[in-house]
Amino acid sequence: MTGSGDTSKDMDLKLRVWRQRGPKDDGAMVEYDVPAVSPDMSFLEMLDVLNERLTLEDDDPIAFDHDCREGICGACGVVINGIAHGPEVTTTCQLHMRSFTDGDVIDIEPWRSGSFPVVKDLVVDRGSLDRIIQAGGYISAPTGTAPDAHAVPVPKDDADAAFDAATCIGCGACVAACPNGSAMLFTAAKITHLGLLPQGQPERDSRVLDMVGQHDAEGFGGCSQIGECTAVCPKGISLSTISRLNVDLLGALRSTYAK
Amino acid sequence: MPASTLTKHRATVRSTVVLKAIMAITGLVMIGFLLAHMAGNLWVFAGREEFNDYAHHLRTLGEPMLPHKVLLWALRIGLLLSVVLHVYSAITLWKRAHVASARKGGTRYHTSKGQRGVQRSYASFTMRYGGIVITLFVIYHLLHFTGNQIHPGGASSSPYDRVVNGFEIWWVWLSYVIAMVAIGLHLRHGLWAAAASLGANTSPRRRRQLNTGAITIAVVITVGFLLPPTLILFGGIS
Known part of the structure; x- marks a missing residue:
């Protein structure tokens, strides 16, 4: 000081x-x-x-x-x-x-x-990001006593990558910086966080379908892989999360229509 | 499956992610065509007879297994379909992006600072405008070489003469240079973005590798296409 x-x-x-x-x-x-x-x-x-x-x-x-x-x-x-x-x-x-x-x-x-x-002034309504999370950014787990920490083994690399993605604080800077007004980095951070962990597997397909569906319904733009989002992200969420989201979404659509 | 889930999935089929996947796949198809086209053009260095033979063989491709020009037309239809899907996706996404970024009269933020963003490439700025330039060029190019409706440098009796007569004129050469630079820039960002949209960007290291690969292929295609016209203009081929 x-x-x-x-x-x-x-x-x-x-x-x-x-x-x-x-x-x-x-x-x-x-x-x-x-x-x-x-x-x-x-x-x-x-x-x-x-x-x-x-x-x-x-x-x-x-x-x-x-x-x-x-x-x-x-x-x-x-x-x-x-x-x-x-x-x-x-x-x-x-x-x-x-x-x-x-x-x-x-x-x-x-x-x-x-x-x-x-x-008002510099305050914007970011409820659209909340609704994307509500659409699928959760897991279903039995409640009750907390399970032992080592009850479900998670590979160290996956745990680290999931944690990196989980540090997203949903501030919306990615949307503000994106020339297309896309919220794909935000959505992809949650898809990556939950999709890398065993607890996130049961809803993996429906999660990506629902969250991307909500992302688009909110009127956000598409991702052109320009990378301005990750460059301004206070948490350094990686652009590679978006590739992961795309693979998950295309896979989920394939398995939905293969049925 | 409950009806609401089905509806949601149907909406996701038309999502921005799927549109981007369509753009990526159709873009890669067109890059494949460009590589073959560029390599084929290099026959002009082998001489008049060889180049005319190559041009003629494009029409007899697939014979005698397939009737005359059938494979050529199959390839043309596949390419045309790619162009249509690519342009349709681009326009749909362009409209979305305009609304999503809350632009008023072309500007989003009032400040004149930071217009170039933090790290974005010139190529990424010019994708949409480059796309328009390339579309106009392709029409001009087809009228010139495929249809032979316009023939700068005088009418010609063979594909080889058409190429040489055309590129001996400086403004024809210049129009092709502009178009090839536009294609190079479009591919520099487009190839990287296509790979990433289809899931290839798995780490920051892979991001650098993909960008290097995109720049390399963009340079190879641009230089490869510009070699024959440039040598013709400066008298290397006649």
């Missing part, structure tokens, strides 16, 4: 922020000067400082989603200078102001997707 008296490295920034009163409002970019920003602040703390001032000035504070501010919940996320979550590969809450320099003009916009309607 910088000492309280040390403001030598503080930055004067100009923000251009998307302001939109409600879902039906047109919205526009609005400029704000934010002086004396400490490089040790997080991006959201910088917005907090601006919001305090706006509140004192009887202005409407900028609405943005946030919760844990530890990079693990997936609530926060805005497009900063055209890049989802900004210049570091992390969540917006974990982005430090030291990634910017004095005098910068920073453009802040909400995730843009036909399936993510804007609620």
